[in-house]
Amino acid sequence: MSSPAVAKEAVVIAATGERKPWLRPGELGGMLMLVPYILVFAAFVLYPVLYGLWLARHPASYATLIADPIFLRTVVNTLVFLVIAINVKMVLALLLSGFFMTPRWWIKVLALIFILPWALPSIPTILSVRFMLNPEWGIVNSTIFRLTLEDGPNWLNDPRLALTLAMLVHIWKALPFWTVILTAGRLAIPTELYEAAAIDGASAWQRFRFITWPSTRTLYLTCTLLSTIWTLGDFNSVYLLTGGGPADLTHVLATLGIRYLRLDQVDLYMAAVVCALPFVLPLVYFMTKRLSR
Amino acid sequence: MAVVAIREVRKKFGSAEVIHGVSIDIADGEFVVLVGPSGCGKSTLLRTIAGLEEISGGEIAIGDRVVNDLPPKQRDIAMVFQNYALYPHMTVAENMGFSLRLRGASKKEIETRVRPAAEILGLLPLLDRYPRQLSGGQRQRVAMGRAIVRNPQVFLFDEPLSNLDAKLRVQMRTEIKELHQRLKTTTIYVTHDQVEAMTMADKIVVMRDGVVEQVGAPLDLYDRPENLFVASFIGSPAMNVLEGRIAQDGSATFVTSAGAVLPLAHAPQGSAGRAAVYGIRPEHIGLANDGVSAEVVVVEPTGAEIQVFARIKGEEINAVFRERHRFASGDAIRLAPDPAQVHLFDSQTGRRIEGADPDQTLGEERRLEKTT
Ligand SMILES: Nc1ncnc2c1ncn2[C@@H]1O[C@H](COP(=O)(O)OP(=O)(O)OP(=O)(O)O)[C@@H](O)[C@H]1O
Numbered sequence A: 001m002s003s004p005a006v007a008k009e010a011v012v013i014a015a016t017g018e019r020k021p022w023l024r025p026g027e028l029g030g031m032l033m034l035v036p037y038i039l040v041f042a043a044f045v046l047y048p049v050l051y052g053l054w055l056a057r058h059p060a061s062y063a064t065l066i067a068d069p070i071f072l073r074t075v076v077n078t079l080v081f082l083v084i085a086i087n088v089k090m091v092l093a094l095l096l097s098g099f100f101m102t103p104r105w106w107i108k109v110l111a112l113i114f115i116l117p118w119a120l121p122s123i124p125t126i127l128s129v130r131f132m133l134n135p136e137w138g139i140v141n142s143t144i145f146r147l148t149l150e151d152g153p154n155w156l157n158d159p160r161l162a163l164t165l166a167m168l169v170h171i172w173k174a175l176p177f178w179t180v181i182l183t184a185g186r187l188a189i190p191t192e193l194y195e196a197a198a199i200d201g202a203s204a205w206q207r208f209r210f211i212t213w214p215s216t217r218t219l220y221l222t223c224t225l226l227s228t229i230w231t232l233g234d235f236n237s238v239y240l241l242t243g244g245g246p247a248d249l250t251h252v253l254a255t256l257g258i259r260y261l262r263l264d265q266v267d268l269y270m271a272a273v274v275c276a277l278p279f280v281l282p283l284v285y286f287m288t289k290r291l292s293r
Numbered sequence B: 001m002a003v004v005a006i007r008e009v010r011k012k013f014g015s016a017e018v019i020h021g022v023s024i025d026i027a028d029g030e031f032v033v034l035v036g037p038s039g040c041g042k043s044t045l046l047r048t049i050a051g052l053e054e055i056s057g058g059e060i061a062i063g064d065r066v067v068n069d070l071p072p073k074q075r076d077i078a079m080v081f082q083n084y085a086l087y088p089h090m091t092v093a094e095n096m097g098f099s100l101r102l103r104g105a106s107k108k109e110i111e112t113r114v115r116p117a118a119e120i121l122g123l124l125p126l127l128d129r130y131p132r133q134l135s136g137g138q139r140q141r142v143a144m145g146r147a148i149v150r151n152p153q154v155f156l157f158d159e160p161l162s163n164l165d166a167k168l169r170v171q172m173r174t175e176i177k178e179l180h181q182r183l184k185t186t187t188i189y190v191t192h193d194q195v196e197a198m199t200m201a202d203k204i205v206v207m208r209d210g211v212v213e214q215v216g217a218p219l220d221l222y223d224r225p226e227n228l229f230v231a232s233f234i235g236s237p238a239m240n241v242l243e244g245r246i247a248q249d250g251s252a253t254f255v256t257s258a259g260a261v262l263p264l265a266h267a268p269q270g271s272a273g274r275a276a277v278y279g280i281r282p283e284h285i286g287l288a289n290d291g292v293s294a295e296v297v298v299v300e301p302t303g304a305e306i307q308v309f310a311r312i313k314g315e316e317i318n319a320v321f322r323e324r325h326r327f328a329s330g331d332a333i334r335l336a337p338d339p340a341q342v343h344l345f346d347s348q349t350g351r352r353i354e355g356a357d358p359d360q361t362l363g364e365e366r367r368l369e370k371t372t
């Protein structure tokens, strides 16, 4: 572009920048339509968030928080939960999406059953898992006893086992959703590509590697990000199963607040929530960036 | 290069049979075009040859191997799809070299195979581009390049030109033909465009509803269509067909159901009074003082020729003249079909009635009598 053109454009930008009014006449009606939304947003999002930040304004709260060994344990738990549960879940979802794409009638039936854990409400389903794992009268241990005449493990009393089970519950419950999303993404890949590859001599693995994966990679990463954000906020899988126990050793950031609420330490509760922000905000940022591309 | 033999091939989707026993023999290096209206099973047949669909009956042989149970990659064929099916995440060069890469060829070997193919197709400047950065015609070339690089026994094309505009289509038609003359690879080409079929093929296979209607060289199909379907399918503009009966009072004529009298060179023996269909191509109709009177309806000059839509006793007839006549709608003209170019068809079966044109021997009467 020649320099006069650049200059001219700059002038135009400057000029419009100066003169651009806050509201053009025609826009007033549109803005009025937004008012109810803005009011709702202010009342139910902005006010609570600001109030929470105000409650968590004392640096002393954070010092107390960090000094609490349970807090450190919680941060570690959260990281373990995120890294393991999400990746296992997404890889399983990717594998299963390939399976559910096979056009067979019985696979459709299977898909319907498979979707159930996701469709059912959390509280009854997770609580019933908890009952099943009860060491004395739960169905799991009574079955183990009947088969081996020995007592099964005390599932929820071992922090590692309990956290693993919480991850399993999380995976079991969220897997159908991500499988459906990835299946939809894979169904959008033109079948001719696979046919061309079959003629070119690609094996099943090579078809996955050279066609499926390049086409689903973006979707897969976006799903992983989104799933990370949601998993950070997943209160149910942990709290309903272990209640944070034994001895508050299986908390994650999403459930830790409850501990402080029980102890009547509202400021610590809020500080714990604020501590999740360094995890959440970059993820939200990447997410919106991806989506607005 | 290889011969391809298709013997009594049937294909069922569930309980619906869409290919009803098709047999075609394709010679080594031949360019065969499968043509027919939409839904007649051309693509399905091509896909069975490629191994993308299993056949429900019959046999397909490529070279001296029966390939019925071989997967596509072992059939040594290359296919060009209608929408090209280029791998979107690979560059032009990677697309073209993909099959070699899968076979474990070295980078250098791939390069030495891809370059000449790219050169033939004029793709050298585009080797590093991605498919989305190419125009339709360029994508088409890449798809062909991908096929050429493999140096297969047989090329399969499924309507490769149908996504291109008319001008590019004509150009690519010539390029594909040239390519075939150069590589001499056996080619099976599917299209629903009879002009493409006529201009490109060594041999045309006309299909309808899953059966082969006629197989032959383009001009054979044009000169001697075996039935009404082939007659009206091959040739553009399409052949005029008029119903009526054969008459013989002194010389042979044909009387249409509306009562117009049209000339015949020769009526097959014993066919007087027989119901039949009269076929005459627009380009075989002239003007003559003793012609059949007709009324001009529409005149369409294209420059090289004039197409005239006229009515003979209320029946539409279409004629093409290379001379410039100044006709106007409503004019009365006298049309003279060339008797030597008339085709007669049985009005029930639609089959060609042999012996109507003077060169033919009259050997078919027995069969004709049976059908009437
Ligand atoms: N996968 C399939 N399942 C069921 N029926 C099919 C399938 N593929 C094709 N058919 C049917 O087989 C018949 C032939 O289809 P085909 O695609 O071969 O037609 P075509 O001659 O290539 O037509 P076109 O010129 O429109 O491409 C059609 O009636 C079609 O509905």
Ligand SMILES: [Mg+2]
Binding pocket: B042, B043, B044, B159
């Ligand atoms: Mg087709």
